[in-house]
Amino acid sequence: MSTIPRVSSAIPGEPAHFGSVLAHQPAIAESFFALYGRFWGSDVLAARIKEVARMRNARVTECGFCRNVRFDKAVAQGLGEEVVDDITDGYETSDKLTDTEKAVLKFTDALIHDPELLNCDAKTALQRHLTPAQIAELGLGVTLFLALAKALITMGLEPEVMDRTVLPTPAVLEAAE
Amino acid sequence: MSAVCAALAADPVLAAHYADFRDKTEAALDPALAALIRQAVAAVHGMDVAPDESGLDDGTRTVLAYARRMPFEHTAISDAEAAAVVAHLDEAGFVAFSVLAALADAECRAALVDLPGLAGA
Numbered sequence: 001m002s003t004i005p006r007v008s009s010a011i012p013g014e015p016a017h018f019g020s021v022l023a024h025q026p027a028i029a030e031s032f033f034a035l036y037g038r039f040w041g042s043d044v045l046a047a048r049i050k051e052v053a054r055m056r057n058a059r060v061t062e063c064g065f066c067r068n069v070r071f072d073k074a075v076a077q078g079l080g081e082e083v084v085d086d087i088t089d090g091y092e093t094s095d096k097l098t099d100t101e102k103a104v105l106k107f108t109d110a111l112i113h114d115p116e117l118l119n120c121d122a123k124t125a126l127q128r129h130l131t132p133a134q135i136a137e138l139g140l141g142v143t144l145f146l147a148l149a150k151a152l153i154t155m156g157l158e159p160e161v162m163d164r165t166v167l168p169t170p171a172v173l174e175a176a177e
Numbered sequence: 178m179s180a181v182c183a184a185l186a187a188d189p190v191l192a193a194h195y196a197d198f199r200d201k202t203e204a205a206l207d208p209a210l211a212a213l214i215r216q217a218v219a220a221v222h223g224m225d226v227a228p229d230e231s232g233l234d235d236g237t238r239t240v241l242a243y244a245r246r247m248p249f250e251h252t253a254i255s256d257a258e259a260a261a262v263v264a265h266l267d268e269a270g271f272v273a274f275s276v277l278a279a280l281a282d283a284e285c286r287a288a289l290v291d292l293p294g295l296a297g298a
Contacts, residue, residue, distance in 0.1 A: 006259040007268045024269040028276060031201040035194040042191065062252055107290070115289040123295065132297035136184040139292040140195060143181050143283040150251045150279040155272070156259065 006156035018065075018152055036144065037172040040071070045130070045137040047169060048077035052101045053108045053138060054145045055087045060112055063149035068162045073169035081164075100129040104138060111142045180288035184296040202280060205273035206266075210237065214274065217241045218281040221248045222289065236265035244278045248285070 005016035010023035022029040040047065051074030058066035070079075086094035091105050103125040110118035118126075126135065152158065179199065185192035203211045213233075219225035230238055239261045246254050263271045 004256065006256060007263065007271055010269075021272060022276075024272045025201075025205050025276075027201045028198070028205060028273060031194070031198040032276075035191075035198045038191055038194050042188075044188070107295075110290050111283075111286050111292075115286070118290050126295065132295075133187055136186075136188065136292070136296035136298070137191070139184050139287055139290075139296060140181055140191065143280075143287050146286070147276070147279040147283040150247060150282065151275045154247070154251055154254050154259065154279070155275050156256070 003158045003160045004156050006154075016157060018148075018157055021155055021157060033170070033173065036170045039137070039141060039144065040073070040170040041172050042137060045134045045141075046077060047071065047073035048079045049101065049104055049134075049138070050074070050141050051079050052083075052087060052097070053104055053142050055084055056091075056105050056108045057112055057142060057145040057149060059088060060109070061146065061149040061153065063153055064158050064162060065152060066145070066149050068159075068164050070164065070166045071169040072166055075166060099125070103129045107135075107138065108142050111139070112146045179284045180292045181284060183293040183298050184287070186293075186298045187296075199280065202273060202277045206270065206277060210240065211277060213237070213241060214244045214278055215281045217244045218247060218278060219285055221245050222282075222285040224285055224288065239265055240274065244274075244281075247278045248282045251279075 005021070007016065007021050007024070009016045009020035011020040014020040019029070022032065040050065051071055054066065057063070070084075083096045086096050087105065091097055092102060094102070097105070103122070106117060106122045107126050110116075110122065130138065182192055182196055182199075185195060206214075213228045216225050216228045220227040228241060230241065233241075243254065243258055243262050246258070259271070262274065266274055
C-alpha cells in the first residue's frame with residue numbers, strides 16, 4: 001500500500017488529497033459531493049449508525065484516512081472513542097454497541113467482505129432493527145464508503161501519519177440545490 | 178439497473194443523485210472501456226464471464242488486469258502497476274478509472290447481499 005500519491009493534485013498550490021485529485025474530473029467531483037452531502041444530510045438513518053458502518057469499513061479496507069476521520073454529527077449523537085474502539089473483530093460481544101449497531105456491522109461485513117455472513121439470523125436481525133428505507137440508505141452508504149476507500153488507497157492517497165480529526169459532517173451545498 | 182439504484186427506489190432524490198454520480202463516472206471514460214472494466218470486476222465476483230481480450234491493445238489489457246485486482250487485492254497494487262495505467266489513460270483518466278473500478282466492485286457486493294431484497298424494493 002503506497003503513501004506516495006500516484007496522481008497529482010489538480011488544484012495549484014494544494015497537495016494531492018482526495019478533493020484535489022478528484023478535481024481532475026470536475027463533473028464526477030461535483031456529483032459525488034452533492035450525493036455525499038445528501039446522504040449525510042438525510043436523517044432516515046441516524047448519522048451515528050452511518051458512522052459505525054463507515055468506521056468498520058475503514059478498518060477492514062485498511063483506509064488510514066477514513067479510520068482517523070470522525071464526523072461531528074455522529075460524535076454529537078454519542079459515538080465516542082470508547083464505542084469506536086469496539087468496532088473491531090469480536091464486536092458481537094461489545095457492551096457499548098447497541099443491538100442495532102451490531103446488526104449494522106454484520107451487514108457491513110457481509111457487503112464489504114463476505115456475503116455469506118448475512119445468514120438468516122443476521123438478515124432477520126437487520127430487518128428487525130431497521131426499516132426498508134433505512135436499509136437502502138445503509139446499503140448506499142456502505143457502497144460509497146467501500147468504493148471511496150479503495151479509490152483513495154489505490155490512488156496512493158493514504159497519509160503516512162494522521163491524527164484523529166473531527167470534521168464537519170458533509171452537507172448539501174446551497175449552490176448545488 | 179444497479180443493486181444500489183434498485184434499493185433506493187423509494188427515495189427518488191437520493192436515487193437520482195446516485196445515478197448521476199454513476200453516470201458521470203462512466204461518462205469520463207470511453208464507453209467500451211467502462212463496460213469492459215465493469216465486466217472484468219463482475220467476473221472476479223463470479224457474476225459475469227471474463228471479457229474477451231483478444232483484439233484488445235496492451236494498454237487496455239493493463240487496465241483490465243488492474244481492475245481485476247480491485248475486489249480482493251486493492252492493498253497489493255504496486256506503484257508500477259498504477260503508473261502503467263496512468264501512462265495509458267493519463268491522470269484524469271486514472272482518477273475516473275479508479276472510482277469506476279471501485280464502484281463496480283462495491284455494486285457487485287451490494288448485489289451479492291441482495292440489497293434490493295433487503296430494502297423491500
